[in-house]
Amino acid sequence: MPIRRLPPETVNRIAAGEVVERPSSAIKELVENALDAGATRIEIQADGGGLSRILIADDGHGMAPDQLALAVERHATSKLEPDDAGDVDLLRISTLGFRGEALPSIGSVARLTITSRAKDGDAHQITVEGGDQRPVAPAGFPGPHGARVEVRDLFYATPARLKFMKSERSEAMAISEEIKRQAMAHEGVAFTLDLDGKTTLRLPAEHPGDEGRLKRLAALLGRDFEANALLIDQSREGIRLSGYAGLPTYSRGNGGHQYLFVNGRPVRDRLLQGALRGAYADFLARDRHPAAVLFLEIDPLFVDVNVHPAKAEVRFRDPALVRGLIVGALRHALHAAGHRASTTVADNVLAGFTAHTGPAWSPSSPTARGFSGWTGWDRPVAANQDIPGLSEMSVRVEAPPADVQHWPDPSGAPNPADPIDQPLGAARAQVHGTYIVAQTRDGIVVVDQHAAHERLVYERMKTQMAEGSVIRQALLTPEVVELDPAEADRVIARADELAQLGLIVEPFGGGAVLVRETPALLGDTDVQGLIRDIADDLAEHGAALALSERLGEVCGTMACHGSVRAGRVLSAPEMNALLRQMEATPHSGQCNHGRPTYVELKLNDLEKLFGRR
Numbered sequence: 277m278p279i280r281r282l283p284p285e286t287v288n289r290i291a292a293g294e295v296v297e298r299p300s301s302a303i304k305e306l307v308e309n310a311l312d313a314g315a316t317r318i319e320i321q322a323d324g325g326g327l328s329r330i331l332i333a334d335d336g337h338g339m340a341p342d343q344l345a346l347a348v349e350r351h352a353t354s355k356l357e358p359d360d361a362g363d364v365d366l367l368r369i370s371t372l373g374f375r376g377e378a379l380p381s382i383g384s385v386a387r388l389t390i391t392s393r394a395k396d397g398d399a400h401q402i403t404v405e406g407g408d409q410r411p412v413a414p415a416g417f418p419g420p421h422g423a424r425v426e427v428r429d430l431f432y433a434t435p436a437r438l439k440f441m442k443s444e445r446s447e448a449m450a451i452s453e454e455i456k457r458q459a460m461a462h463e464g465v466a467f468t469l470d471l472d473g474k475t476t477l478r479l480p481a482e483h484p485g486d487e488g489r490l491k492r493l494a495a496l497l498g499r500d501f502e503a504n505a506l507l508i509d510q511s512r513e514g515i516r517l518s519g520y521a522g523l524p525t526y527s528r529g530n531g532g533h534q535y536l537f538v539n540g541r542p543v544r545d546r547l548l549q550g551a552l553r554g555a556y557a558d559f560l561a562r563d564r565h566p567a568a569v570l571f572l573e574i575d576p577l578f579v580d581v582n583v584h585p586a587k588a589e590v591r592f593r594d595p596a597l598v599r600g601l602i603v604g605a606l607r608h609a610l611h612a613a614g615h616r617a618s619t620t621v622a623d624n625v626l627a628g629f630t631a632h633t634g635p636a637w638s639p640s641s642p643t644a645r646g647f648s649g650w651t652g653w654d655r656p657v658a659a660n661q662d663i664p665g666l667s668e669m670s671v672r673v674e675a676p677p678a679d680v681q682h683w684p685d686p687s688g689a690p691n692p693a694d695p696i697d698q699p700l701g702a703a704r705a706q707v708h709g710t711y712i713v714a715q716t717r718d719g720i721v722v723v724d725q726h727a728a729h730e731r732l733v734y735e736r737m738k739t740q741m742a743e744g745s746v747i748r749q750a751l752l753t754p755e756v757v758e759l760d761p762a763e764a765d766r767v768i769a770r771a772d773e774l775a776q777l778g779l780i781v782e783p784f785g786g787g788a789v790l791v792r793e794t795p796a797l798l799g800d801t802d803v804q805g806l807i808r809d810i811a812d813d814l815a816e817h818g819a820a821l822a823l824s825e826r827l828g829e830v831c832g833t834m835a836c837h838g839s840v841r842a843g844r845v846l847s848a849p850e851m852n853a854l855l856r857q858m859e860a861t862p863h864s865g866q867c868n869h870g871r872p873t874y875v876e877l878k879l880n881d882l883e884k885l886f887g888r889r
């Protein structure tokens with residue numbers, strides 16, 4: 277077959293296949309056009325999942341009649357201006373659109389009608405059906421200026437594409453999600469979305485700026501997000517990162533709560549997603565995902581937006597700088613959040629409580645009932661039954677504070693006159709050998725002792741590591757750990773790196789390793805279990821990464837072995853020391869897997885729970 281030039285309609289449909297993949301992508305293009313036109317109000321309507329009808333109305337600057345015909349022509353745009361030599365600089369793009377592709381693409385696969393009025397002009401209209409362009413004609417228009425773009429029967433001209441559409445419902449959901457994204461980045465613009473005649477989103481214009489943005493985000497993501505997000509605002513070398521990042525304990529099961537923007541453009545960029553994951557790597561298990569809304573502002577010269585047909589990805593000239601900024605800013609914010617855990621944790625607990633019906637305690641044992649509550653009220657407590665944790669507690673609370681020495685590392689813990697005034701309060705009891713119950717001025721705190729201690733050990737190991745001096749302790753008698761030969765080889769191959777982490781191992785022949793020293797932070801640890809877990813770690817991750825890059829995981833494994841196990845009975849001073857250390861330690865609000873280490877219940881909520889308010 278000879279080479280032929282394709283007819284323009286075919287060219288347009290091929291292009292359209294890339295630009296408008298589904299109704300939500302057509303809507304994205306039309307909303308971006310409205311934003312580029314300086315709209316302050318954008319109304320979106322979609323019927324039948326956007327397949328039967330889409331209408332986007334804006335109050336932007338509109339188009340004069342002679343511009344209407346150009347608007348639907350391919351490669352015609354008002355957004356790029358050639359310089360004196362007639363060249364266009366594609367690296368100075370400051371608008372969302374720049375290709376002059378969206379309207380002609382939509383016009384080639386649907387029935388497109390654009391009605392517009394420019395300031396001080398008369399309104400006109402143009403229609404394109406399946407690529408067939410009609411003449412511009414006068415028309416009515418409701419406002420002083422702006423545009424109304426109607427798209428009917430999307431993909432009617434490309435039946436093959438139509439077959440690929442999902443259900444109307446899932447298309448409608450994709451549309452909502454798209455509008456959400458656009459609305460997040462443009463808090464100064466009012467948005468309404470009607471789906472099949474029902475208003476599903478109505479967002480008033482907010483004052484542009486941080487406060488307005490938080491209001492907009494709260495409207496879109498819920499109050500929970502607002503309460504559990506940390507403000508991010510950092511600049512480096514002319515790049516600014518702002519927005520909000522969720523606390524680790526507010527993490528999600530998928531990445532659907534990550535909204536990333538570059539210069540006001542929603543993107544699903546690998547680099548940015550990777551940086552986000554990297555920043556939380558220390559705090560979240562691999563199957564948990566942080567919630568975040570992040571805006572990157574960068575000189576257009578340093579980012580290429582012309583790399584993806586739907587403009588969903590970008591390329592940075594200096595990816596390392598961008599990644600560094602994101603990881604640094606988020607870690608900094610998470611560090612500053614200290615021991616804060618998300619409010620939703622307490623909300624969930626309260627919801628759990630209120631879901632239970634009346635407890636079966638005897639009024640003659642008033643102290644017992646509160647604590648029996650922690651195990652759930654389904655187990656009745658006899659009036660005169662002794663609650664082990666509770667009776668032990670009353671003895672311990674009176675124990676002399678000299679007991680603090682029992683704690684593995686008492687050094688960093690302040691010893692305030694009245695611990696009840698501290699954020700995590702005064703320890704009152706240990707229940708089930710696992711949870712510490714503490715009293716604060718305005719509530720109670722329940723701490724998971726194992727999770728909390730694991731985090732403390734982990735953070736201290738990291739600090740020692742960063743200072744280049746992990747303190748080791750020699751075992752009285754070196755311990756031999758039997759592994760299978762491959763495992764032993766893997767551990768020995770990493771002996772130098774393990775030594776930096778405070779673990780001294782030597783080959784012992786026949787699949788065994790000899791352990792001479794362990795990190796002092798771990799105290800009297802189960803050496804066998806520790807080495808086996810490390811061998812498992814190494815097997816799982818192979819030799820691809822240096823241990824130092826997986827510091828988090830290895831430290832986490834070690835910390836787990838050094839921590840106060842669930843089930844260990846603690847004295848009151850030990851418990852208080854743990855609370856004080858948590859307060860002084862960054863990231864102590866969650867364990868290494870993103871689970872909370874403590875829950876705080878406010879007196880207010882407790883009073884509500886018991887009908888006192």
Ligand SMILES: Nc1ncnc2c1ncn2[C@@H]1O[C@H](COP(=O)(O)OP(=O)(O)OP(=O)(O)O)[C@@H](O)[C@H]1O
Nearest residue numbers: 309313338347353354373374375376377378379423
């Ligand atoms: N809502 C609108 N209000 C005013 N002018 C508009 C509107 N929508 C489109 N236009 C004009 O029509 C032109 C063509 O729009 P189109 O979306 O096809 O291309 P673009 O926005 O320039 O680039 P891209 O293909 O990257 O979106 C725009 O450059 C703009 O001048």
Ligand SMILES: [Mg+2]
Nearest residue numbers: 305309373378
């Ligand atoms: Mg456009």
